[in-house]
Amino acid sequence: MPEAEKTTMHVNMGPAHPAMHGTIHIGLELEGERVRGSEVEIGYLHRAFEKTVENRTWNQAIPYTDRLNYVSPVINNVGYALAVEKMMGIEVPERGVWIRMALCELSRVTDHLTCNGAMAMELGALTVFVWFIKAREILYGLLEEATGARLTVSWARIGGVTGDLTEKFLAGLPEAIKMTRQTVAEGNKLLVNNRIFIDRTRGIGALTRDEVVSHAITGPLGRASGLNYDVRRDLPYLAYDQVKFEVPLGVNGDVYDRFMVRVNEIEQSLRIIEQCLEKLPAGPVSADDQRVTLPAKTQVYTEMDPLIHHFKLLMPGHGIRPPAGEVYQAVEGANGELGFYIVSGGTDRPWRVRVRPPCFFPMSALSKMIEGGLVADVVPAFGSINMIAGELDR
């Protein structure tokens, strides 16, 4: 059609747009304020995660998994480690399992706080964002105490974790949980019954249960549309079958329901952390398995056998070598099912590491969410996905 006869206008939103988090381009076809068509373009943060990991040793992949979902890196660490452990038949000691679970849930809380806070901010509720980020900062402080870093934690190892939790972490946790509860409650007071917030989120970006299933959307978005699925409950890993928690569900599948599902999930995650604190068993945190676990440094520096063992695990061509084969391990990431499909060739490097990125699937349905709506509603619809470019583009 000649340009003069066209009734729609093409508008590029992103990639350099503050609400697109710097890495998404949406080509919008607008008729007045209405979105008549759209094309979502991803890949601006592609940095060849899968190719890189194929060329690193098994444990060297852990820091790269941090950079997948950098808002909840512990879950990614643990997911990858679980996959390799499944492949090698390694059982992590109970204390290792429970502290992994506690930190996974702590990460889920930070992730949901970020998503809900950022989405509220994009709708103008800056106060809530600042409160939530303040709460997140305290949780990040705890994570730093436990792992040594706020974001790039590289904390899990194949066969266990880098170290036990410190006294300071355990002492600070109850206070942090209390403060998070208080902050979430205060933030909700400003939003949940707020006329402006409800008008901007109810009925916006809605997906039906059938659409969610067809797009394979899991996690908070799936649950907001009524898809009753949570990997932690339906395919228990770690010790999720030994703690009590509920799986919150939405009805309308719109932005408001997604917000509320995340709010309720924060509470459930805090409940799990409390149960972890209560039941935390004593003992070692890493498997006593010569194939994967490094000997203690005190032994390495003083005895011959541990020294040889240390080098056997770290020299090129030696190290961790899972048997040839393949495995799929799913964990519940903050955005849905995070899957690692790993193929081993029996060498010290993975043959293939495929990540099932949880936010890839809602992103593929973004066009469906925004078409027919107003251009201003693109922002809350996109914000409710909690798009994390690190895992989306890999």
Added chain:
Amino acid sequence: MAPVVDQGSAGPLFQELKGKFARDIRAGWQEPPIEVIVIAKNSVARVARHLRDVLGFDALMDLTVVDYLGYPGGKKPARFEAVWYLQSFGSGRRVRLKAAVPDTDPVVPSLTPLFASANWLEREAWDMFGVGFKGHPGLKRILMYEEFSGHPLRKDYPLKEQQPRVEQIHPGVPPFGARPKALGGE
């Protein structure tokens, strides 16, 4: 701990499919809670339709390709292997379909008419491995840019290959990452 892969025993789903698609079903084993079934590549659309409409596997959870060029862990029937991961949210059953895809004819039927999630997944598999999907409504690159040549996750694509998008503004200045002449670079 029980062995992860039980190569010996094929699961109930394998028997069901074997009865219906005798010639297309090659092998099956279990990797609890997932059943693994090896099929002929051209039958995937038929098998997936049966799984979706009759057996209630309502979601295509994941789709990927593995390049087995020079694989040290045993002989493979073809260079590529396409992997589909289907799930039934109703019954909680999961199945991984696998099919050998030869280098000479790297095309498999598209599942986009059956599952909305297949659209982007197939674009990614095409982008990364150069495996085509017959019947896809718009098979184009998704993570790499359009002008990119080659498929980066193929084993014969060099790890440090560079394809700069921007022309050299200052000829004579080595590209980013190249060794300077004084240090033995070109």
